[in-house]
Each structure stands twice: as structure tokens, then as C-alpha cells.
Amino acid sequence: MQGQHDTDEQGLVEDVRSGSRTAFGRLVEPHLPRLLGLARRMLGSSEEAEDAVQTALASTWVARAKLDPAQPVAAYLTTVTLNKCRDRLRRRKAARFLSFGLFDMDLPVAAGTPDAETEIGDRQTLESVSRAIERLPVKLREALVLVTIDGRSQREAAELLGVTEKTIETRIYRARQRLREKLDFV
The missing domain is CATH 1.10.10.10 (Winged helix-like DNA-binding domain superfamily/Winged helix DNA-binding domain)
Structure with a gap:
């Protein structure tokens, strides 16, 4: 069954590389809960996590030509999401340094x-x-x-x-x- 999933994902990646937004949605949808959880744990805020994941997905769409059908998309999405979290943490640190205040935790x-x-x-x-x-x-x-x-x-x-x-x-x-x-x- 795993082989069928791999084949489906490879086909979706090919379609995404060709510009299919529908295929992109189907490709990333199963990964969203995990990516949101990861971003929330990294950032400590649901709102920031949603923004980070949305930015990560937008970046993935823009750079869709880099997607490799032979590689699992989960690792790629996780890496991009972590990078967006790092960016937000750097901005947060700079804001604190410049005395713009702390972020609320809910x-x-x-x-x-x-x-x-x-x-x-x-x-x-x-x-x-x-x-x-x-x-x-x-x-x-x-x-x-x-x-x-x-x-x-x-x-x-x-x-x-x-x-x-x-x-x-x-x-x-x-x-x-x-x-x-x-x-x-x-």
C-alpha cells in the first residue's frame, strides 16, 4: 500500500510542478496538521504558526520547480516550515531588542x-x-x-x-x- 501512496504523491508532485493548484492542495493537505503543530511548538502561538505555515506553503508553491517527485514531500515541507519559524524567531528577537515588547501566549x-x-x-x-x-x-x-x-x-x-x-x-x-x-x- 505504501508503494501506491508513493506513486500518488509522485504524480501530484509532477502536476504541481506543471502548475496545478488543485494538485498542490491535495499534496499538502495531509501534512497541514503536523506542520501547524510543529510551527506552534516552535513559535508558541497559534496565530504565528498559521502565518508561518501559510508563508511556507506560499514559498513552496513559488519554488514548486524544486520539488523532486522521487523524494517524499513531507521532509521538504517540514524544512521550509522550520525555516519560516526561524525567520519569525529572528524577527521576534530583533523586536525585543528594539523594545517593541513581548508576544502574548495563549x-x-x-x-x-x-x-x-x-x-x-x-x-x-x-x-x-x-x-x-x-x-x-x-x-x-x-x-x-x-x-x-x-x-x-x-x-x-x-x-x-x-x-x-x-x-x-x-x-x-x-x-x-x-x-x-x-x-x-x-
Whole structure:
């Protein structure tokens, strides 16, 4: 069955390269939830994540001639999305440096019906962890998000980021170390 999926994707990529917007929509649609989740974890904001993914998809459309039918499109889309997240993080850092203020975080708590005190504590914990992850250097954050949160293997993350598996392992270790230093409960 995987071979049929590969053939379908290859055909869609060929159609996209020829300028078919319908094929582009069909090609990227299955990847949208994962790309949005990745961008949200990298940026800490749903609105910014949506903007980053939209920009990534627009860039992919403009550069559609670069799509290789022999290569899985998921890796390409992930790389472009990560690059757009990096761009936004650089702009955010510059804005903070220039005193334009911090960005708001609106992170929901997981579904369930905890009492008000537990919910407040959970929200505070989630916000603390999210802010600590946001403060990690981009290279550590990328490795941590791709492997620990997005569920990719270290090999996949290494291929996406153009580094060795050992580098990914080291970055994850350092990210977790820094989080432990900043948070008593991790």
C-alpha cells in the first residue's frame, strides 16, 4: 500500500510542478496538521504558526520547480516550515531588542474537567514550560521539538536539520538539561 501512496504523491508532485493548484492542495493537505503543530511548538502561538505555515506553503508553491517527485514531500515541507519559524524567531528577537515588547501566549490546557485550582496550576506549569522552551537556543529547540514533541526519530531530525544523529542526541540532552535547570519539576 505504501508503494501506491508513493506513486500518488509522485504524480501530484509532477502536476504541481506543471502548475496545478488543485494538485498542490491535495499534496499538502495531509501534512497541514503536523506542520501547524510543529510551527506552534516552535513559535508558541497559534496565530504565528498559521502565518508561518501559510508563508511556507506560499514559498513552496513559488519554488514548486524544486520539488523532486522521487523524494517524499513531507521532509521538504517540514524544512521550509522550520525555516519560516526561524525567520519569525529572528524577527521576534530583533523586536525585543528594539523594545517593541513581548508576544502574548495563549496556550490552552488539555481537555478534561479538573477543578479550578488544578486548572490554574496546570496552566501556569504549561506556560512556564512553554516559555522555557521558547528561551532555548533555536538549535536546541528545533531538535527537542522535532524528536520529543513532534515524534520524529533522531535520524529523521538529523536529516531535516542537516546534522548527524549524534548532534541531535547532544542537542536534546542539552535542551533537557537547560529545562531542568530552569524548572524544578521537569
